[in-house]
Amino acid sequence: MSSGSAGANFEVPFIAIEPGRRLVAMSLRAKESNLATVASVLYSKIAVAGVRILGFSCSADGDEFLCVGLGDYTNASALPAEVAAALAVIPGVADVKIYESSVEGFAAVRGLVLESAEARAVLMSARALAGLFQGPREYLGEDAGAAFVYYEGFFTGRATGEYLSQFGRERALAMLPGIWEARGYGTPIETLSDPNGGHYRFEVGRLVECDVLSKYVKGRARTSNFFRGMIAGALSSIEGGEWDVEEVECINDGSDKCAFEARRRK
Structure with a gap:
């Protein structure tokens, strides 16, 4: 990338x-x-x-x-x-x-009344997103706050996956990165998959979550929980089952992108 x-x-x-x-x-x-x-x-x-x-x-x-x-x-x-x-x-x-x-x-x-893909929509600036991503950490503590943000993302991704599933698995997976890009989460978003199934890699440039959180980071860190949860939620709807998602590269940890490894939980 x-x-x-x-x-x-x-x-x-x-x-x-x-x-x-x-x-x-x-x-x-x-x-x-x-x-x-x-x-x-x-x-x-x-x-x-x-x-x-x-x-x-x-x-x-x-x-x-x-x-x-x-x-x-x-x-x-x-x-x-x-x-x-x-x-x-x-x-x-x-x-x-x-x-x-x-x-x-x-x-x-x-x-x-804003709409996107025939559904109500809202616009949120980085100032508002800072409250969404950082606020739970400040109020609940780092670990509990990170978990809260993860599940915000998980249920957001799950709802998106449920909607896309009506178009079939392959189409849903193909549309997912485009929807995330069009809604401003990051760009470009590339998806790599294991031909044998059960493993995906998502590479995201300019991920808004980590960009917003960069001013709160002390030292190097991998800061995505919301988008990590979105991936897990979307895959749970489209592919079924439970998924473990790890952020393996982050712009706040010295990389030029944020990258995520998603594996089906056994």
């Missing part, structure tokens, strides 16, 4: 915090045939007006697309309402909304 395949950072355009700037969020609905026109307005007229586009994304919603974006109007010659008006006159565009907070330097898209 080379460092050149470490993946690109992708900013989800729902929230922006830049103190001292005039930030505005916006949402709209558009027919598929009008998306090109919407993009043209965003990246020509709006950009020319001095609006710095921080992010823009669209998602299919029935026969329409729901689009959201963030813009920095600090040095813009156009007002947010003028931008909204320019978008609203495009045929097929409707429900243009502007979200400008009373807090300077903050913008957030409101009114969305």
Whole structure:
């Protein structure tokens, strides 16, 4: 696993915090045939007006697309309402909304129920994940806290495995790394399996758990318990039986990746 395949950072355009700037969020609905026109307005007229586009994304919603974006109007010659008006006159565009907070330097898209793979979803930043991964250790002690985090991961992985199992064992195992990557756990994620069964190796670049925990580590350590539990839980659903999972390499122990060995318990 080379460092050149470490993946690109992708900013989800729902929230922006830049103190001292005039930030505005916006949402709209558009027919598929009008998306090109919407993009043209965003990246020509709006950009020319001095609006710095921080992010823009669209998602299919029935026969329409729901689009959201963030813009920095600090040095813009156009007002947010003028931008909204320019978008609203495009045929097929409707429900243009502007979200400008009373807090300077903050913008957030409101009114969305997030979904991923037809299920409710939430976004958690590293700041929130630190509480999830490190909080139990501080409250319960290192050993009990690590066990608590492991079982959080185990039941998370088991639920994912139960969902994927409907597609069959081979497809479920093939989809699993892609789902974990798409949800931001790490990238790239590679899976190696023993042809005789009962043994897997997962190699994970930029594992979010160990990245978040790096500032809490004193000295060298292997710090994953949540993802280790996720692997065990997913395999228990997809393959059946119980699995022992060990983190054998960790970015907090000097490696360029986190690696896990999973073996079926005898």
